[in-house]
Amino acid sequence: MTLQIGAxxxxxxxxxxxxxxxxLSVELSILAAAVAGGLGGAFLKTPPIxxxxxxxxxxxxPYLDVMLVFSTATIFMxxxxxxxxxNYVVRGAIRLFxxxxxxxLLVLMIIILIPGALTxxxxxxxxxxxxxxxxALKALGIPERKVAAILFxxxxxxxxxxxxxxxxxxxxxxxxxxxxxFTYTLGIPVLILGTFTILWFGLxxxxxxxxxxxxxxxxxxxxxxxxxxxxxxxxVFFGLxxxxxxxxxxxxxxxxxxxxxxxALTAWLVSPKRLHVLKLARETMQRLLPLLATMIVVxxxxxxxxxxxxxxxxxxxVIIIPLVLLFISLAVIIPVSEGVLTYGAAAILGIPLIWFxxxxxxxxxxxxxxxxxxxxxxxxxPPTALIGRLSVMVSEYKGTYWSxxxxxxxxxxxxxxxxxxxxxxxxxxxxxxxxxx
Amino acid sequence: xxxPEPEIMAxxxxxxxxLAVLFAALTVAGGVPLFKHxxxxxxxxxGPGVTKVIKLSDYSPGLKGSFTDPDVFILEGAEPGxxxxxxxxxxxxxxAGLLAVLIMIENTVVEKGTLYIIPTLNVSGSxxxxxxxxxxxxxxxxxxxxxxxxxxGTRDASPLESWPDPDVYIHYPEKQMLSYLDVxxxxxxxxxxxxxxxxxxxxxxxxxxMRKEKVDIAFDLHxxxxxxxxxxxxxxxxxxxxxxxLAAMTVKAMEGYDSHVEPSPQNFRGLSHREIGDYSDTLxxxxxxxxxFLDQPTxxxxxxxxxxxxxxxxxxxxxxxxxxxxxxxKGWPMDKRVGQHMSTTLEIIRQFSKKTPDKAIRLxxxxxxxxxxxxxxxxxxxxxAKAAPDRIHYE
Numbered sequence: 143m144t145l146q147i148g149a150x151x152x153x154x155x156x157x158x159x160x161x162x163x164x165x166l167s168v169e170l171s172i173l174a175a176a177v178a179g180g181l182g183g184a185f186l187k188t189p190p191i192x193x194x195x196x197x198x199x200x201x202x203x204p205y206l207d208v209m210l211v212f213s214t215a216t217i218f219m220x221x222x223x224x225x226x227x228x229n230y231v232v233r234g235a236i237r238l239f240x241x242x243x244x245x246x247l248l249v250l251m252i253i254i255l256i257p258g259a260l261t262x263x264x265x266x267x268x269x270x271x272x273x274x275x276x277x278a279l280k281a282l283g284i285p286e287r288k289v290a291a292i293l294f295x296x297x298x299x300x301x302x303x304x305x306x307x308x309x310x311x312x313x314x315x316x317x318x319x320x321x322x323x324f325t326y327t328l329g330i331p332v333l334i335l336g337t338f339t340i341l342w343f344g345l346x347x348x349x350x351x352x353x354x355x356x357x358x359x360x361x362x363x364x365x366x367x368x369x370x371x372x373x374x375x376x377x378v379f380f381g382l383x384x385x386x387x388x389x390x391x392x393x394x395x396x397x398x399x400x401x402x403x404x405x406a407l408t409a410w411l412v413s414p415k416r417l418h419v420l421k422l423a424r425e426t427m428q429r430l431l432p433l434l435a436t437m438i439v440v441x442x443x444x445x446x447x448x449x450x451x452x453x454x455x456x457x458x459x460v461i462i463i464p465l466v467l468l469f470i471s472l473a474v475i476i477p478v479s480e481g482v483l484t485y486g487a488a489a490i491l492g493i494p495l496i497w498f499x500x501x502x503x504x505x506x507x508x509x510x511x512x513x514x515x516x517x518x519x520x521x522x523x524p525p526t527a528l529i530g531r532l533s534v535m536v537s538e539y540k541g542t543y544w545s546x547x548x549x550x551x552x553x554x555x556x557x558x559x560x561x562x563x564x565x566x567x568x569x570x571x572x573x574x575x576x577x578x579x
Numbered sequence: 580x581x582x583p584e585p586e587i588m589a590x591x592x593x594x595x596x597x598l599a600v601l602f603a604a605l606t607v608a609g610g611v612p613l614f615k616h617x618x619x620x621x622x623x624x625x626g627p628g629v630t631k632v633i634k635l636s637d638y639s640p641g642l643k644g645s646f647t648d649p650d651v652f653i654l655e656g657a658e659p660g661x662x663x664x665x666x667x668x669x670x671x672x673x674x675a676g677l678l679a680v681l682i683m684i685e686n687t688v689v690e691k692g693t694l695y696i697i698p699t700l701n702v703s704g705s706x707x708x709x710x711x712x713x714x715x716x717x718x719x720x721x722x723x724x725x726x727x728x729x730x731x732g733t734r735d736a737s738p739l740e741s742w743p744d745p746d747v748y749i750h751y752p753e754k755q756m757l758s759y760l761d762v763x764x765x766x767x768x769x770x771x772x773x774x775x776x777x778x779x780x781x782x783x784x785x786x787x788x789m790r791k792e793k794v795d796i797a798f799d800l801h802x803x804x805x806x807x808x809x810x811x812x813x814x815x816x817x818x819x820x821x822x823x824x825l826a827a828m829t830v831k832a833m834e835g836y837d838s839h840v841e842p843s844p845q846n847f848r849g850l851s852h853r854e855i856g857d858y859s860d861t862l863x864x865x866x867x868x869x870x871x872f873l874d875q876p877t878x879x880x881x882x883x884x885x886x887x888x889x890x891x892x893x894x895x896x897x898x899x900x901x902x903x904x905x906x907x908x909k910g911w912p913m914d915k916r917v918g919q920h921m922s923t924t925l926e927i928i929r930q931f932s933k934k935t936p937d938k939a940i941r942l943x944x945x946x947x948x949x950x951x952x953x954x955x956x957x958x959x960x961x962x963x964a965k966a967a968p969d970r971i972h973y974e
Contacts, residue, residue, distance in 0.1 A: 143878050143891050144891065147878060147879075183879070186879075188878075188879035188881060189713065189879070193612070193715075193716075195605055195608035195609035196608075196609045196612040196613060196716070197609070197713060198605060198609055199605060199606055199608075199609025199610055199613065200609065200613060200708060200710050200711075200713075201710065201711060201713075202710075203710035203711075204710045204711035207738075207743075207744065305746070306746075311758075311759070314758045314760075318758075319758070320755075320756060320757040320758045320761070321747065321757075321758040321759060321760075322747065322756040322757065322758075383746060386745065386746070386747075386749070387747075387749070390749035390751075390754065391749075391751055391752075391772070391775075395743060395744070395745045395762070395776060396743070396745075397742075397743025397744060397745065397746070398743075398746050399743065400743065401746070441710065441711050444711045445710070445711050445712070445713045446713070447713075448711070448712050448713035448879075448880055449713030449879060449880055450713075450879055451877070451878035451879035451880075453875075454875065454876050454877040454878055454879075454890075454892055455876075455878070455892065457875040457876035457892075458876035458892040458895070458896070461876055461896065461901060462895070462896070462899065489711065493875050494806075494875035494876055497804070497806050497807065497875065498806070498901070500808070501806060501807075501808060501901070501903070579756070
């Protein structure tokens with residue numbers, strides 16, 4: 143059986159490689175791999191050819207809810223941005239803290255963290271606040287190469303930050319572990335690593351401009367914008383979440399998509415300038431299409447990999463690695479799997495890993511948190527390299543992609559060590575979960 | 580010199596139209612089997628012991644008319660005695676429990692006491708599939724007269740019945756935070772509410788059945804991965820522990836299989852073995868039989884794997900001591916799992932009857948572990964073609 147499954151895996155890899163060579167997009171290449179795997183499996187009736195369309199269609203759906211959250215959250219943040227809220231906050235950070243460099247850097251870090259933490263997607267951070275924050279960082283005298291590195295690492299950490307961490311959500315759903323106890327377990331390492339990253343790259347001023355010039359370089363906030371207008375949509379969003387926590391049995395279930403939609407409507411209503419909601423929503427969805435398509439085809443790939451036994455074989459291969467070697471190899475396995483499969487990696491590799499860790503006495507929730515700060519690093523790796531490419535684009539860095547990636551080596555290393563240590567010492571870190579409950 | 584561009588590439592609108600047609604064709608070809616699966620009726624024949632079939636909503640109107648309202652088969656004895664409730668398909672991707680209770684429904688005659696049997700507690704989950712996990716849609720059990728077809732469901736109710744999910748599911752009434760998915764998991768929503776989310780209504784109705792009928796013992800039949808620590812066991816709270824221990828010891832000594840006792844954790848809420856005991860006078864027992872099909876490191880997810888439980892990767896992992904059950908070339912066949920559920924259930928009923936003779940439950944016609952391993956589960960299913968129409972039920 144191993145040989146047959148290995149042959150199907152090779153076929154999938156070959157289909158992916160050919161599609162990439164033919165310059166098809168990552169999404170179409172993954173689709174090609176899924177279809178090729180399904181056809182290869184059909185030779186052995188795993189699955190039978192007549193069931194292949196059903197598997198492909200069913201595979202489109204595992205991430206439907208995640209996609210809805212992603213879409214509504216991004217439209218919400220796009221409205222906040224379009225209303226001038228992001229510019230207002232970035233300008234405020236520079237105006238108030240330009241002369242207190244550490245505080246200015248930390249405020250900018252928080253600004254990058256918020257959209258990703260709310261949506262579980264680092265790309266939303268970059269799409270929404272990336273451009274003004276990049277300008278502010280440059281105004282603080284940080285070169286473009288380092289700005290790109292800051293954006294990449296902090297946006298990745300934003301995706302891992304609570305309350306929405308999609309890797310952790312996928313893992314919890316797949317392992318029957320409650321998606322609770324992550325607030326400090328993820329929040330503390332994310333804040334420490336984010337602080338380290340932004341200070342490592344940004345503490346030293348390398349040129350730049352004075353405060354007045356910096357403010358002049360930033361896009362203006364529209365007249366009438368103020369703190370309340372920025373805050374109100376977030377209050378609505380968190381208000382709905384908190385209401386459900388305080389009065390869980392008297393509050394209807396809204397669901398994250400509706401909560402983000404309510405926040406988006408508030409942002410529209412309190413905006414000091416007229417917003418063309420439908421046009422903005424259309425544009426946002428168009429920008430999101432590659433991401434949504436990735437989630438659909440990754441689900442299809444996951445379904446075919448399971449039906450053919452490829453997923454099981456990969457799980458098996460990971461589990462049989464000797465424990466110490468397994469811990470060390472997480473540094474490679476986790477980011478590379480993300481680079482190839484994006485969120486699908488959490489299901490394919492993460493679920494058996496967590497079962498295994500749990501069975502040897504490690505704390506599953508802390509181990510999930512540890513793994514989910516490693517996964518975002520893979521978003522800088524080909525073939526997808528989603529966050530990496532966006533970081534380069536937003537920061538307008540003109541060098542090669544690899545020179546940008548090399549720049550990130552130290553935070554990358556520190557995050558890797560932190561994530562692995564969180565897994566290894568998860569039982570000792572269980573107090574973080576207790577604090578979070 | 581580069582190859583000429585195919586003509587269709589020069590006409591994006593035409594290309595889009597072709598792709599849209601292809602996509603529609605794929606959606607229909609792939610969607611129709613999923614639609615049929617959701618609406619497929621499993622055929623159950625009410626055996627000679629079944630005296631009544633009602634709906635669970637008879638105990639809580641909040642379920643009435645919904646796609647989440649299961650049948651309750653009642654088997655009443657001529658002599659009054661104790662009362663037992665058997666529930667299967669709480670997780671509809673763990674089908675050994677369903678096969679076991681169907682054998683009860685089709686064969687058992689109660690002489691003393693009453694049995695209440697809910698074969699598909701989570702009807703919605705049994706009509707749902709696990710997207711991304713490549714399960715087969717159905718599985719067939721061979722019988723002496725042909726085969727019986729069952730739907731392969733999944734762990735959670737369908738979003739078609741319960742949507743949207745909350746960002747976090749807060750358990751009623753203990754307020755413990757659980758994964759958002761657990762709002763659709765009927766083994767996290769006990770004891771439920773009459774007007775809560777759909778799966779809370781299901782568990783509330785079952786609680787009402789137990790409270791109103793004064794049910795003495797309740798069984799929730801499950802399956803668990805061989806790599807999951809809580810497998811091949813009886814999970815019981817303190818108040819059920821003595822009977823569970825005696826039953827586990829007896830089946831080991833008399834019938835030759837292991838089923839150890841696991842204590843029901845007090846601080847993990849929403850599970851049947853915890854809340855039934857805490858919110859009623861009923862003694863709960865959750866039975867877990869190993870199901871290799873659900874393990875992650877397996878070969879293809881086929882009907883064969885579901886039924887024979889044989890997998891080369893699991894065999895290798897057993898050699899490396901990474902499983903929580905004994906595992907060899909024979910795998911872990913469905914008949915053995917169904918047999919374990921049958922015998923453990925019967926033994927718990929026997930131990931309960933011995934302990935409280937005034938509430939004894941006495942029944943005949945239920946095969947035991949050795950019978951099922953020898954004859955196969957299908958041997959005990961009745962041919963609907965030979966049954967009176969009013970004895971046939973479609974679930």
